[in-house]
Amino acid sequence: MSFPLPLGELDATAMLDLMRRDEVSAVEVIDAHLAMVAGHGAALRAIVTQDAESARSTARKIDEARREGAPGRALSGIPMTVKDSFDVRGMRTTHGRLSDAHVALEDAPAVARARAAGAVLYGKTNVPVLLADYQSTNPDFGRTLNPWDPERTPGGSSGGAAAAIAAGLSALELGSELSGSIRMPSAWCGVFGHRPSNGVVSKMGHLPWATDGLIEPPVSVAGPMARSARDLRLAFEVFAGPARLDAVGWRLDLPPSRVDELRGTRVGLWIDEPAAPIDDEMRMALLDLADKLRAAGCTVDELTSPPGAGASGLELFDRLQAAEIAHSLTDEDWDALVVAASDNDAAENTTARALTQSVRAAWQDAEAQRAITAAWGSVFDRFDVVLAPAVPGAAPLHDERPTAERTLTVAGTEHPAFDVVSAWGRLVNLAMLPSTVIPMGPGADSGMPLGAQLIGPYLEDRTPLRVAELLEREQIVRFAPPQEW
Structure with a gap:
């Protein structure tokens, strides 16, 4: 070399x-x-x-x-x-x-x-x-x-x-x-x-x-x-x-991408979600990207209130998440949680009840999750991919406080930090959908990277991946190295 x-x-x-x-x-x-x-x-x-x-x-x-x-x-x-x-x-x-x-x-x-x-x-x-x-x-x-x-x-x-x-x-x-x-x-x-x-x-x-x-x-x-x-x-x-x-015995046989060019690709634009607020910088970047998609020949239409959206969807996801986490708990932690779950005055009572939920409740939640995944099928009868924020805005400053004590202000309102930065991820994960993050470049105000996600139909991972590749090929999105790197 x-x-x-x-x-x-x-x-x-x-x-x-x-x-x-x-x-x-x-x-x-x-x-x-x-x-x-x-x-x-x-x-x-x-x-x-x-x-x-x-x-x-x-x-x-x-x-x-x-x-x-x-x-x-x-x-x-x-x-x-x-x-x-x-x-x-x-x-x-x-x-x-x-x-x-x-x-x-x-x-x-x-x-x-x-x-x-x-x-x-x-x-x-x-x-x-x-x-x-x-x-x-x-x-x-x-x-x-x-x-x-x-x-x-x-x-x-x-x-x-x-x-x-x-x-x-x-x-x-x-x-x-x-x-x-x-x-x-x-x-x-x-x-x-x-x-x-x-x-x-x-x-x-x-x-x-x-x-x-x-x-x-x-x-x-x-x-x-x-x-x-x-x-x-x-x-x-x-x-x-x-x-x-x-x-x-199992073999993976995912379908090919629904699209192979941007022209004619049907894009749903999901920006307004009360349970997942975004800041003005993110909103401007997404709207600008939507305009570029239209200029490239995509059809872009607004998507509102998709299946599983809203606070109830986030609550369901949190219960599903707790059911998974419970499997990896030590016997000692499990025993302590069982005690806390039965003590309404315990500080960790709510968390403990979620982690020690009944098998019946966990199966009911799993069935509800599958129903949401199935309902998204009607969304993808209209769209090939859905464009949405991946996060509410640019990366926040380091915060040494315990997670439960941190807050972030988004669009003028203060929120529990973890809840707001993970909301878009949790809503998509609830539906088990494939999602590809694409960099939109530095924000107009922060100068920091902003990322969107392209959400695809369940088990059709190759569709959002292909759309991201087509956007990259047309230089609508691309990676740019940070200064000094």
């Missing part, structure tokens, strides 16, 4: 092209990333665990295979990080604290797919304790900074992932989310992210779920994060598929 690799400007697809043309080797690509992480990138505290020796060994084998004329794989030589809560063979796994860390003996299923596709897995990215925050900070690994502004959070719980992708420390990432943890940090760091339809990408091998468990979590998902829409699609196709017991 006779030139420095501009890591923040190259996406994974461009790196693959350089390696296929023998302009750079896989070893040189991983060495450039490792040097960046150890140098300028260290200030972000985005990457908390590395295995440089294994990564270089993998890269050397890929270079040798390429010289011998072996056919390349989908991700051959691409440096990739993984959210710290996923198992990566030979690396430490945590969910934001060292007290219950372990060294993984095998890859999580989605990680194994990436490795089989030739990804060079070299690091793990920072998360909040128990993944339970919209910031990515913890006592053991410190606070991850947003590469656009170190005074602001990159988001959570996949915040280290988004910061690493935006700053060029990693080319691809495997993230996860329960209530917006892929889309929120993607939006706040100006990168692309995809929340798959439930069950399409395995989330086994992920804390705090038992990493050797044999069932998929019913509400949360795993998905890719990247610097381009084309990379996002590439990674999604690698990660998607059944795992463990299901892989014996």
Whole structure:
């Protein structure tokens, strides 16, 4: 290699092209990333665990295979990080604290797919304790900074992932989310992210779920994060598929994208949602993007009150979320919650009752969720994708207060911070719909990245991914590296 690799400007697809043309080797690509992480990138505290020796060994084998004329794989030589809560063979796994860390003996299923596709897995990215925050900070690994502004959070719980992708420390990432943890940090760091339809990408091998468990979590998902829409699609196709017991007989057969050009694509514009307020800067950016879509030949019409919208939808999602979380509680925590649930004067009574709900109530909520997913089918009789905010506005400042004490002012009204930043993510997750985050560029007032989401029909992940790729191809949306990165 006779030139420095501009890591923040190259996406994974461009790196693959350089390696296929023998302009750079896989070893040189991983060495450039490792040097960046150890140098300028260290200030972000985005990457908390590395295995440089294994990564270089993998890269050397890929270079040798390429010289011998072996056919390349989908991700051959691409440096990739993984959210710290996923198992990566030979690396430490945590969910934001060292007290219950372990060294993984095998890859999580989605990680194994990436490795089989030739990804060079070299690091793990920072998360909040128990993944339970919209910031990515913890006592053991410190606070991850947003590469656009170190005074602001990159988001959570996949915040280290988004910061690493935006700053060029990693080319691809495997993230996860329960209530917006892929889309929120993607939006706040100006990168692309995809929340798959439930069950399409395995989330086994992920804390705090038992990493050797044999069932998929019913509400949360795993998905890719990247610097381009084309990379996002590439990674999604690698990660998607059944795992463990299901892989014996199940095969994934997702339908192709409904559209292959912007002209004629039907877009629903969902902006006004009382349960999920947005600020004026976000509203202006979305309306401007809608105008650009119309100019590109899309039809754009307003969508109001879709299935599951409103406060009742958020309440249902919170109960579903609690039912999932209950599965990963320790026996000690469970016993304490049972006691608190029976004590109406206990401070944690409401939370305890949600976490110890009856099996019958949980099944009723699951049935209600499926009814909402089915009802969205009528929305997608009218539209191919729905354009909506991913978050209420730009990334907020770091806040050291306990989560329950934080507030954010949106459109002149003060709200509990976590509730308002996660509202758009929770409403979409309730319906189990695929959603692709697209960067809209810096806000007119904040100068910080703003992100929208393209919501697609259930199990039609390739439609929002394709629309994002078409928008990128027409340069209507694109990743722009932060200054100094």
